[in-house]
Amino acid sequence: MAGESNGAGVFGSSIRRREDPELITGQAKYTDDLQLSGMVYCTILRSDYAHAKINGVDASEAEALDGVIAVYTAKDIEASGVPGGIPVGWLLPDMKIPEHYMLAKDTTRYVGDGVAIVVAEDQYTAHDALDLIYVDYDPRDGVADPKKATEDGAPLVHDEAPNNIAFDWEIGDKEQTDAAFANAAHVASLDIVNNRLIPNAMEPRAALADYNSITGELTLYMTTQNPHIHRLLMSLASLGLPEHKIRVIAPEVGGGFGSKIHHYADEAIAAWASMQVGRPVKWTATRTETYLTDAHGRDHVTHGELAMDADGRFIGLRVDTYAAMGAYLSTFAPAVPTYLYGTLMSGEYDLPAIHCHVYGVFTHTVPVDAYRGAGRPEATFIVERLVDEAARVSGIDPAEIRRRNFVSPDAFPYQTQVALEYDSGNYEGALDKALEAIGYDDFRKEQAAAREEGKFLGIGLSTYIEACGLAPSAVVGSLGAQAGQWESAVVRVHATGKVTVYSGCSGHGQGHETTFAQIVASALGVPYEDIDVIEGDSGVMPHGWGTYGSRSAATGGSAIASAAEKVVDKARTIAAHLLEAAEEDLAFEDGNFFVKGSPDQAQSLPDVALQAYLAHNLPKGIEPALEATSFYDPANFVFPFGTHVAVVEICASTGQVDLKRYLAVDDVGNVINPMIVDGQVHGGIAQGVGQSLYETAVYDDGANLLSGTMLDYAVPKAHFLPSFETDRTVTPCPHNPLGVKGVGEAGTIASPAAVVNAVVDALSPFGVNHIDMPVTSEKVWNAMN
Amino acid sequence: MYPSKFDYHRPSSVQEAVQILADNPDAKVLAGGHSLIPVMKLRLAAPAALVDIGRIDALQSISRSNGSLRIGACVTYNEIANSADVQAAAPLLAEAAGQIGDRQVRYRGTIGGNLSHADPASDLPAAALALGATLHVAGSGGSRSVSASDFFVDLMMTALQADEILTEVEITAAGAGTGSAYVKFEHPASGYALCGAAAVVTRDAGGSCTGASLCFNGVSATAVSAADAASSLVGSDLSDGAIDSAVSGMSIPDATGDMFASAGYRQELARTLGAQALRTARDRA
Known part of the structure; x- marks a missing residue:
């Protein structure tokens, strides 16, 4: 790529991802690829019952099997004296926090709950031994539906949480909102189930733990989106090892979608097992285990209402939600249906009264936690479905009713009724661009003509906003986060002018090695090829908080930009000394320092770097070497927004939904690499279309997971999807140095509402006003007949 | 795993x-x-x-003689889908085999394995049934032949004994005036048939129907023949109206309902896809 990637112009260009050659040729090393001398394997026996008392465990046959090193239960972990806990990292007022131990002690609370550990010489033996452990279960009733779980008499997941309520949370002004509804000319009202999703990262979770009993050091290679968070929680809650004795390394990580943020029992078990047997221990989830243990997403039961005046102006929104937490409170689970959900209820609209009430509910299921979008897809779905329903009941066109209610471009900063202050936006601009590109007015004519011929076309809009780059730390702390949300960076210029960048983010498919290098190339004016980016090793870089919530560009990128600026400042001081000029007289262009007007007498950044390292001739008070560290705490969230449009055709005889067009106009602020941004948008849309048409985790009445394999759970395939049309508007973020927002989740947040709005639009001749996701052919056929 | x-x-x-x-x-x-x-x-x-049995030479070939097509049990879906002999003599089988799974699956999966496994949602059983295939079987007691209609006993159960192997599938080559079609409504996760319709029709020179068969995958515990609907077409002109009336009252016995689709919806798919398969078969006849 030499030649096209020099200096300042690199920011904003579609450089090919430097990560890809290794990934697509199979050379990249994932956790399960790693081999250590003396390594043994661990497997985990999982409960077949959603809810059961454990009367006893007989492991004698398993222990006697050739090649089995040990079998452990919760009693052994307790006896070892480690804390053994799997903590929740977001605290809400009056929240019930039941004990979550590394293995079930006397009760299993979901199918997949860990009961025993096998350590064996090889994978086959480790799995064979699981079949030889006999658990005396006393099965109890289970409950999987978050609303039914709160009814009197429902089986309790934890005795200390009556009616299975983990927390009772609200935001907004109830009185003011009720008053608005009392004065409404029209009210749109919908009951909505937001379907439970299973993450399906391409690479299953895995851990390879290597404990050195002499030094007391644990090296833990694992599938993580945030090595430092895992190090912290391993130290404090699970293993009790001092934090500085734990090194968490993320080798290549094959996707996460949030599922590799969380602190699970399994990786802690591998580490604990290594401490017991004194050998490296590897655990790799089978695909079945990923279905049974990776934190699921969504799973809400909601009633929502939107009040309007006679002109279709929104005057109030109220929402009641039962949000499943699953059997235990996962790492960031309580934040998802509260601060990442209720705070988005204003959408892109000037809404004077909002009230959102949420019950967090324990169910006998896999824990639910952040999954791509995390709360914001659920909120956007409610708001955008209600807006379409409002259009229907008021007789106003869906595009027009949106236009009538948008926060206007001159109203920023805009303080919503649900805590967020939107910093910038031009919602009508994105809508106009999308309607024009899709041919909205012509479509309505085509739709009417098609209906005459018995063909059912529909168009759906989703004018979304999202809040990502979670920040600032003091604010998230006041809301309950037991973590900071700043980000770290080190920019190290070597003596030869080559650059190594260390980021506290931890990419797992996002392309950070490319985009972060683009930021630095632009800031330092050095060739892109001369910059390497390193992430994902708690032993190498300063503390960071990882990659999730579309935060990496806005927080990690900004940290890198700040560190690069510090480097330039120091280099300028040295260059001024070398040029015998005053700093304020120097210009810095394309990596060269020179006295303004005399570009021929320049000191390049590599020239300065060499002098900084030799330290033979540095200005007084300037330390040798050329590097800088930044800990960047953002001033606010960032607020990407846009308009997505779906066009569908429904097969009249089978009900099958054909997604014919999908168009996205996103505003993610300044764009570092347009190709990577497009890729993120494409992936996000595919995942949101997956939720809207195909994916759903199905539990039976006894809380058994029925959709437990890829034969049953439908991840969208490429041939289900049209070629996406993408475009952008650019409203730079006003408060970070790069003017960037986030893009990783926008597609997933916007698309479910666009698709379902299109289906409902197509079915309007049948009097249909809502269909729950996934919109299967059978559901549509039933609605038509 | x-x-x-x-x-x-x-x-x-x-x-x-x-x-x-x-x-x-x-x-x-x-x-x-x-x-x-x-x-x-x-x-x-x-x-x-x-x-x-993957390296037994005798099970690997496709041959055609005396109006009969013989396919060895270990012939892959991909070979069947792309074989000129199969496309000429039993195009229905080629069409169904080409819709199984994805490319990787089609390069490995075999006709013998498919029929012996007897997954009712797979694509070949209804085609074999609609074509009136004869299945040649070898066991320690010798060899025998079983008609496709006797082969599929119940959910993933066949007429094979524990020591028997399906060795060859024999199909009478399609004659003049015969058309066929396989139409599938696939489950988005597995790609298996929520309903797969296999139709074969034969018309005489005047265009009237002299023979028809219509069989389904995915609707009940085995591949199943809708014999009444098919026979009601014999003597008709195979017009859209004739086809619609043949399938409109059709009901597949013991249709299966599960988390993917109710029995009633599968019946509806059978009527819709059945009509579609018959119309396409007619157009090809």
């Missing part, structure tokens, strides 16, 4: 394979492995031994 321990045999003749099966009652036949290996990895099956 680690199967239990098993012994592995790789016989070089059908005779040898049958003998191993007779000697090992807990053994399973391995052909392409695309049904058996996944269930072994999930430990839903744990055969004591596998008898790999």
Whole structure:
């Protein structure tokens, strides 16, 4: 790529991802690829019952099997004296926090709950031994539906949480909102189930733990989106090892979608097992285990209402939600249906009264936690479905009713009724661009003509906003986060002018090695090829908080930009000394320092770097070497927004939904690499279309997971999807140095509402006003007949 | 995804394979492995031994003679879908085989494995049924032939005895005036048929129907023939109206309902896809 990637112009260009050659040729090393001398394997026996008392465990046959090193239960972990806990990292007022131990002690609370550990010489033996452990279960009733779980008499997941309520949370002004509804000319009202999703990262979770009993050091290679968070929680809650004795390394990580943020029992078990047997221990989830243990997403039961005046102006929104937490409170689970959900209820609209009430509910299921979008897809779905329903009941066109209610471009900063202050936006601009590109007015004519011929076309809009780059730390702390949300960076210029960048983010498919290098190339004016980016090793870089919530560009990128600026400042001081000029007289262009007007007498950044390292001739008070560290705490969230449009055709005889067009106009602020941004948008849309048409985790009445394999759970395939049309508007973020927002989740947040709005639009001749996701052919056929 | 321990045999003749099966009652036949290996990895099956018939030369070929098409049990879906002989003599089978799974599956999965596994949602059983295929079977007691209509006994159960192997599928080549079609409504996760309709019709020179068959995958516990609907077409002009009236009252006995689709919806799909398959078959006749 030499030649096209020099200096300042690199920011904003579609450089090919430097990560890809290794990934697509199979050379990249994932956790399960790693081999250590003396390594043994661990497997985990999982409960077949959603809810059961454990009367006893007989492991004698398993222990006697050739090649089995040990079998452990919760009693052994307790006896070892480690804390053994799997903590929740977001605290809400009056929240019930039941004990979550590394293995079930006397009760299993979901199918997949860990009961025993096998350590064996090889994978086959480790799995064979699981079949030889006999658990005396006393099965109890289970409950999987978050609303039914709160009814009197429902089986309790934890005795200390009556009616299975983990927390009772609200935001907004109830009185003011009720008053608005009392004065409404029209009210749109919908009951909505937001379907439970299973993450399906391409690479299953895995851990390879290597404990050195002499030094007391644990090296833990694992599938993580945030090595430092895992190090912290391993130290404090699970293993009790001092934090500085734990090194968490993320080798290549094959996707996460949030599922590799969380602190699970399994990786802690591998580490604990290594401490017991004194050998490296590897655990790799089978695909079945990923279905049974990776934190699921969504799973809400909601009633929502939107009040309007006679002109279709929104005057109030109220929402009641039962949000499943699953059997235990996962790492960031309580934040998802509260601060990442209720705070988005204003959408892109000037809404004077909002009230959102949420019950967090324990169910006998896999824990639910952040999954791509995390709360914001659920909120956007409610708001955008209600807006379409409002259009229907008021007789106003869906595009027009949106236009009538948008926060206007001159109203920023805009303080919503649900805590967020939107910093910038031009919602009508994105809508106009999308309607024009899709041919909205012509479509309505085509739709009417098609209906005459018995063909059912529909168009759906989703004018979304999202809040990502979670920040600032003091604010998230006041809301309950037991973590900071700043980000770290080190920019190290070597003596030869080559650059190594260390980021506290931890990419797992996002392309950070490319985009972060683009930021630095632009800031330092050095060739892109001369910059390497390193992430994902708690032993190498300063503390960071990882990659999730579309935060990496806005927080990690900004940290890198700040560190690069510090480097330039120091280099300028040295260059001024070398040029015998005053700093304020120097210009810095394309990596060269020179006295303004005399570009021929320049000191390049590599020239300065060499002098900084030799330290033979540095200005007084300037330390040798050329590097800088930044800990960047953002001033606010960032607020990407846009308009997505779906066009569908429904097969009249089978009900099958054909997604014919999908168009996205996103505003993610300044764009570092347009190709990577497009890729993120494409992936996000595919995942949101997956939720809207195909994916759903199905539990039976006894809380058994029925959709437990890829034969049953439908991840969208490429041939289900049209070629996406993408475009952008650019409203730079006003408060970070790069003017960037986030893009990783926008597609997933916007698309479910666009698709379902299109289906409902197509079915309007049948009097249909809502269909729950996934919109299967059978559901549509039933609605038509 | 680690199967239990098993012994592995790789016989070089059908005779040898049958003998191993007779000697090992807990053994399973391995052909392409695309049904058996996944269930072994999930430990839903744990055969004591596998008898790999994948390298028996006698099971590998497609031949055509005297108006008859013979396909060896280990011929892959991909070979069937792309064989000029199959496309000429039994285009329905080629069309169905081309819709199975994805490219990788079609390069490994075999017709013998497919029919012996008897998954009712797979694509070949209804085609075999609609074509009136004859299945040649070898066992320790000798060889025999079973008609497709007698072969599929129940959900994943066939007329094969424990020591028998399906060796060859024989189909009478399509005559003049015959058209066929396979139409599938696939489950978005598995790609298996929520409903798959296989239709064959024959018309005389005047365009009137002299023979019809209509069979379904995915609707009930076995591939099933809608014989009444098909026979009601004989003598008709195969017009859209005739086809619609033949399928409109059709009801598949013991239709299956599950988390993917209710029995009623599968019946509806059968009527819709059945009509579609018949119309396409007619247009090709």
